[in-house]
Amino acid sequence: MSSTTKKSHVAALAFPFASHPNVLLHLVQKLAAAAPNVTFSFFNTTISNQKLFSTIKLHGGYENIKSYDVHDGAPEGYVFSGNPLDPINYFIKATPDNFKKRLEEVVDETGLKISCLLTDAFLGFSAEIAKELGIPWVPFWTAGPHSLSAHLYTDAILKALASAGGAQNEDRTLEFLPGLSAIHASDLPIELLSDNLDQPFPKMLYNMILAFPRAKAIVQNCFDGLDPTVTNDLKSKLNQVLNIGPLVLPSQESSFKLEDQFNCLAWLNKQEKSSVAYICFGTMLTPPPQELLALTEAIQEKNVPYIWSFQDDSKLPMLKEFFERTNNIGKVVPWTPQLEVLAHQSVGVFITHCGWSSLMESIACGVPMICRPFFGDQKLNRRVIEDVWQIGVGIKGGVLTKGGMLSALDMVLEMEIGNKMRVNIAQLKECATKAVAENGSSCENFKILLEIVTSSQDE
Structure with missing residues (x-):
């Protein structure tokens, strides 16, 4: 049978x-x-x-x-x-x-x-x-x-x-x-x-x-x-x-693909290759206000194009001025088709909470990470990302500060160590592609x- x-x-x-x-x-x-x-x-x-x-x-x-x-x-x-x-x-x-x-x-x-x-x-x-x-x-x-x-x-x-x-x-x-x-x-x-x-x-x-x-x-x-x-x-x-x-x-062409209801991909099409920071901290927690402000200050000072999946409505008002000041280089949405965003050629770094699903999607798309873990396995994942696979970097001190973010963005987007991360994650991406x-x-x-x-x- x-x-x-x-x-x-x-x-x-x-x-x-x-x-x-x-x-x-x-x-x-x-x-x-x-x-x-x-x-x-x-x-x-x-x-x-x-x-x-x-x-x-x-x-x-x-x-x-x-x-x-x-x-x-x-x-x-x-x-x-x-x-x-x-x-x-x-x-x-x-x-x-x-x-x-x-x-x-x-x-x-x-x-x-x-x-x-x-x-x-x-x-x-x-x-x-x-x-x-x-x-x-x-x-x-x-x-x-x-x-x-x-x-x-x-x-x-x-x-x-x-x-x-x-x-x-x-x-x-x-x-x-x-x-x-x-x-x-x-x-x-x-x-x-x-x-x-x-x-x-x-x-x-x-x-x-x-x-x-x-x-x-x-x-x-x-x-x-x-x-x-x-x-x-x-x-x-x-x-x-x-x-x-x-x-x-x-x-993959399948029903896994999700609707791009906020036109994220159209916005990404207008950005330069590997220039955009994609920001998403998952669905459970958002960094506290002082960390969010530190992140926005670093992004604005570096003038880094960004697309931000922001799901905590209670913290949106405090960042309203930032989003208005940077609307020429950034896009904030309540939800993104994350896999398609990460796969886009304009995305150069993923600022993430280090959840395993997000980590695997980052590897599948070959995008190095800046890590701000919160709980569960996320700190362990950050350690492996940074010290074992060397495909990303944690924030110095473990929390978002302006100086820590500026340093991390420099490392991933501009310094030789960032190029090494891209080589390493490209190798893991190839291994993943062969596996499936x-x-x-x-x-x-x-x-x-x-x-x-x-x-x-x-x-």
């Missing part, structure tokens, strides 16, 4: 924060296109689903994907406090019951039993759900191999840091772990270093690590060759590690993944 029969029903469970659901949906779209007879059900919170499906259009060929809402755990009448951990904690407390309930309802509605759970790796409880259903669990690690490795070695890291004076020993490096010698204790996510597993998020991440041995395969938006030492060590410790990235390349080409490592790994997730358990 074919592995793509109508009996196959893949349930994709999303972690509804930052870029997590976007990347999972990209993977589901790719699988759905390759297996049109398989049903894919996408489980996510209402707000996240609304954002996703309003910008990513499911064109013809994706009739086999349907979204379903799950409860986000927020109490009735909840108003966002400004603390990004609050909605995350509410959501975690609602799991796994919110997903279990909705899964049962969808099976009853469709008459199709779930044959595979493809989930965000954070949702380690999915291993138990999969066991109860007698189906494979395939977690998708949406961050990078270095952070996955750090999480796997949580106990070893905590033990080493405790013997060296605790996590306060920020300069302590992880030279005792394969491929992580450049990583400092201060680069690690604070959730990983937490010894208080009563807190929802640290507990979720630690339980995820405990669940990983039960995974049929672990999927990464990464490619073989990006960091062989780390990847080989991961493969020695987990059942299967399937690097299938970059999930999206600018050259026919018979490339990511292409072959995707075929393995497709076989796993679409094989009917009723055969």
